[in-house]
Amino acid sequence: MSSLSAISEELAEIEGQISDIFRTLSNGFQKLEKIKDAGRQSRQLEELTGKMRECKRLIKEFDRELKDLEYRNDPETNKMLNERKQSMVKELNSYVALKKQYASNIDSKRVDLFDGPNDGVGEDNVLLASSMTNQQLVDHGNQMMDETDEAIERSKKVVHETINVGTETAESLKAQTEQMSRIVNELDSIHFSIKKASKLVKEIGRQVATDRCIMAMLFLIVLGVIAIIIVKLVNPHNKDIRDIPGLAPPVQSRKLLWNPN
Template sequence: MASDMPMSAELEQIDGEIQDIFRALENGFQKLDKIKDSNRQSKQLEELTGKMRECKRLIKEFDREIKDQESRHAPDVNKQLNEKKQTMIKELNSYVALRKTYQSSLGNKRVELFDMGAGGSDPVAEDNVKMASDMSNQELIDAGRKQMDETDQAIQRSKMVVEQTIEVGTQTAANLKQQTDQMGRIVNELDTIQFSIKKASQLVKEIGRQVATDKCIMFFLFLIVCGVIAIIIVKVVNPNNKNIRDIPGLAPPAPTARRLLSAEAFGSLG
């Protein structure tokens, strides 16, 4: 479907994709007439429906591009582009109407256009219908009872699973509560330990200050003792030094010369 009106590169690309889809739809519906199998017809109809959705999306994109470029085109060009858009919509609607026609013809075979995987009759279901037609009333009753028994057993198993799940959930909740309580106790113990560590740190600091004070006192006492010893030594070595007072309790040593004279006098008398 060629066009002689001036279009931008974006519009030409979208128009080309739309025309390709229209050709694919035309060929697809022609092939649909030749298909006899309902399953293949349903699958072909689903593929064509997907192409229609894509075509609808492209027409909306074409309309947005027209509106975006409206200020750059002359009024007659905008009119032609809008007419082209309407033509596209009409052509798409014609295929939509054709799709509805095929959908109606396939309705008695439970074909749903927008349900992927829809098909014809189930061979297993047909076999079950044939088997049911060949069974007597008593056999049908027995088969129904058997099916009911199996259903009851399945329900019972489901109840057991539910009860086990509830029991496990209850046990899990109890374990979680126990672990939560244990975590609370651990947190309290950690707080107590932290308080004890803080008190111990303060006590260590106080002991350190006391030790430092005791060391200072002992150092001053040591200096005093050293001073006293030094005075004693100086007094003993130089007793005539008047600059040093006599230490109480320590008598000054007797003069050496006087002791010598007393010894000579005692010797002469003898």
């Protein structure tokens, strides 16, 4: 790895990751040999297959980096790097072949498990039936029919209970749907009421503002009248202010310019 570090840190890092995966694969297959249960073997093999996929991806990444650096390296360096890549590919292929071998063994065990051992039970049943009398065969047949009828009745009961549960569930869903519909309608009504109340509040606000303006104008008029009254009381002979009814000074009697007498 030190030689690769001198060429490219990226190549050295990729090779280190591939080496770690190879060690994991080696330990995993050694552990796989000690596992006897087919299910556990299958799970272990799936984990190792995932590691092999990751290793394949890293080797491709190593090859891409190698091609990017090919024009910078001398022929001897490129030859050494290609040999390193081929070595990693060969080692990965050996683990792939080992995986196929274990997978084949696990599949054969599963076939044996499903086929089951031939313990002669069928032959015993045939011998037992052949040794029965006709009445025993009829009784045995009637017993089997009774058991079948009981099984059918149990199945009917289960189906009936399932239908009842389904009906109750449908009714519950219908009630919940109606309740949700009522809630939506109530929310719509509340939303409409809120909009209407908001509009009414705005109108009241505008009316209050108008009333305030009118009251302010009346207040100013009253202040003006009061001021005029005060001025008239203080200076009744002020001709700049018009007379206010009831507050005007007494009119002097006009003197006649000629006396008829």
